[in-house]
Amino acid sequence: MLKNLINSIFDTATRRFDGPLTVALIVLAALSMTVVFSASGGVTFDRSMGQLRNFGVALVAMWIVANIPPQQLMRLAIPIYVAGLALLIGVAFFGELRNGARRWLHIGIIVIQPSEIMKIGVPLLLAWFFHRKEEGLALKDYAIAGLMLVIPVYLVIKQPDLGTAIMIFASGFFVIFLAGLSWKIILGGVIAGAAALPFAWPMLHDYQRQRVLTLLDPMQDPLGAGYHIIQSTIAIGSGGILGKGWLNGSQAQLDFIPERSTDFILAVFGEEFGLVGNLLLFTLYLIVIGRGLMIALNAPTTFSRLLAGAVTLTFFTYAFVNIGMVSGILPVVGVPLPLISYGGTAILSLLVGIGILMSISTHKQLVST
């Protein structure tokens, strides 16, 4: 009797968990706490415990989302998007200024960062939009979708928060792309974008321009803007094949790497665990992304297909942009290393995304077409 009860509770609790994703996630979380411990000096457990708490909260959110059927999620698309947009506008007018950027908003007792909501809100709305247009897509539908994407992206760029804007744009673009946006338009867009570059350049903030210039020549300002890139590539490069060993990275432990437990945590990881560690990490990411794409391919509805695909590819974008920037092949933008970097907000939004994937993967038998 009791055994049955326990079994049924366990089953209820875990039946929405996707096996491969769950395993990859646990390994990543463990890895994260290990590196965060090292990156925070290797003495106190404060940050590792903080990261454990971040994962705990995010896992609960993931479990809740995983238990919401995709049809329910679809109904949430408009409310979430509209609420997110309203908050973004609120930020533009009433936002709190910190370090020269207006990203946070006081609502009652808590301070939130509405741009994070849009990382889920935009793909959700666009997937819903294309799902409704299932019967056939006209060019003007893409235009409407483009508008729904560009408005929040614009507001976030203005905050300014280029990293988050890129992630929101990517998440929405993937939906539009997967929905079948013509290659001609994409090609045209790329050409137009390239042509617009000289005009966009003066519109960037000084620090953004500096980051691009720094990427092209980090030695130009080795103690200023180039410092991050120089120090992180030194850290990774000096790690070699096997790494210097946990807690033994001189770059990391001697405080040469800035933001070493957040955006630049890969430098610590790469220095201490070497090429082997990096390839293991890449493999874990590939498992998550591969599983996500499989879920998308097997998803029964247009909405779930597009949403699953976009969420997965957004995850990929996180990883690619961060690794690219820390290893010195992309400009420095504020994007964390997914599920490794210290920080509650990013982990929460990533795990909500994975919760969506799990929901789609485990609810498909209930959907009849």
Next chain:
Amino acid sequence: MVGTAIKNREAELNTFRSRALFCGACVLLAFMVLAGRMIYLQVIKREYYHTLAEANRISVVPVVPNRGLILDRNGEVLAANYSAYTLEVMPARVPNMEKALDDLATIVDIQPRDRRRFKRLMEESKNFESLPIRNRLSEEEVARFAVNRYRFPGFDIQARLFRNYPHGDVASHAIGYIGRINDAEVKKIEAAGLASKYKGTEHIGKLGVEGSYEAELHGITGSKQVEIDAAGRAIRSLSTSAPRAGNNLTLTLDIKLQRVVEDVFGDRRGAFVALDPRNGEILALVSKPGFDPGLFIDGIDPQNWDLLNTSIDKPLLNRALRGAYPPGSTLKPFLALAALESGKRTPSQGISDAGFFALPGVAHRWNDDKKGGHGWVDMYKSIVESCDTYYYQLAAETDIDKTADFLRLIGFGAKTGIDIDGEVEGILPSKAWKEKRFARAAADARKWYLGDSISAGIGQGYNAFTPMQLAHGVAALANQGIAYRPRLLKAVTDSGSGARRDMDAVIDGKLGVNPQNLEVIRRSLEGVVKEGTSARVFTNAGYISAGKTGTAQVFGLKGEKYVESRVAERLRDHAWYIAYAPAENPTIALAVLVENGGFGATAAAPIARAAFDYHLLGKQPDPKLIQAFRKNAEEPD
């Protein structure tokens, strides 16, 4: 309808599949690029980055040598070092300094004075320099900060060596002081190619012996290989090459004599130079008022700085070397010697003094100090009683250039060459000098007049000499006409070998005068003390000394700022006394100047007496004499 819907759905599904697979391929490609990048960094370029990381980790930091000690001639310590903890901060690492300081004040005592000084330092320093906020932290404060250190990034406790001047403001101008290296000094150090020698050094000698013997005192900077973090904080030391401490300097000063003189000076302004006429060793070098050299060590706070700079008393001015005053009657023995040498006068040749001197056809009268005159005056009496008329007459008969040539031999109008910086030349008037001095004035202002000669003839007029020059001059009289270059450094003790290197006495002038002529002057100077202007001061001295009083009129207060209430005092005459003792085989020669002191006999000569009494007999001055010129002594507490 249904068919097209299914067909559309089919087509849509196909599109999605192909797009998703395309994306999957892109993902794989992207990770291959990233993996390639990692292989490039971690395998191909590994050695390169490994080297860079090692260079990052290990840094060579300078180890600052202990500064050499300064001792007086008897081994008394004048400047020493002690180690203490300072609280320092690198301003670049502190975004909100005001708040950080407020927070810090709850842990460590920070006075408004510390804040002001720190603010001044910040304005003068680079952002990545470590600047002291508080010095000499107590053990308790160090412990309290250590516990709270994590709250104050950029702040740290450092053990540093400090300079200590145990005698405070006594001999402050001679010893000088050290202070933080300023921009001008950085440039000087770089220009001299000493940049590496001064790595890590924060202080440099600024004045006096500290400044002029910087090269001896500084020592050789060592180095230490340390593992550091990006903030430059040393984590552990790997290897060390020891620094070599600066050499110890033994000065010629007798700090006890110096103190006696400064005590007797009280709160009066003036200067005093005593030297050993046999070798030029300076026994005491006083400039009053002095200053507390300790104030400068870590950047003086603006309030004290303003006080020192704007004070009408000019405590930072070394009057002994930089103050040029009309010598008044102290010049008379030198002028008399010049007259003997040139044959203008014989010792017994005399004049009848009616109390004034007049030129034929000129209405102006040059008055003697004594109403009614001194009567019959020969050379001896002209010095003993300081008769002006005798010298008016002499000057009227003598070409000023001839006088100047002789005085130049004794060192007047030129730097004596003392071994600390800042000495001025003073003014030795001559026709060429006046021509040059008034080069831009009208022709008749450039011309030398007989009247110029006459007032210069009693040590007034354009004459302006430093107390150092007068001491050097009287020492030459004391030492048979042979002058030694004055110096403060007696010996250097090498910090490595402990070997002591004594400095040589350097003869810088032989007057080449007839010994008989010199003898006349010396007897006259003894007469001054025996029966002349300073006889009262030297009654029952217990030794025979020789001297000459002087009272220099103050015109114009050259370069001084006027303060209404004090003008009257500042228009009083400067009091001079030059002397040597014992009269036979002198061991000490000196010059005293008391600014606005009044008569040389009453204001300056007692200071000379106190110095002789101590130097020759070991007698401390009468406490009443010390109290006489202290302002605070007159005011009840």
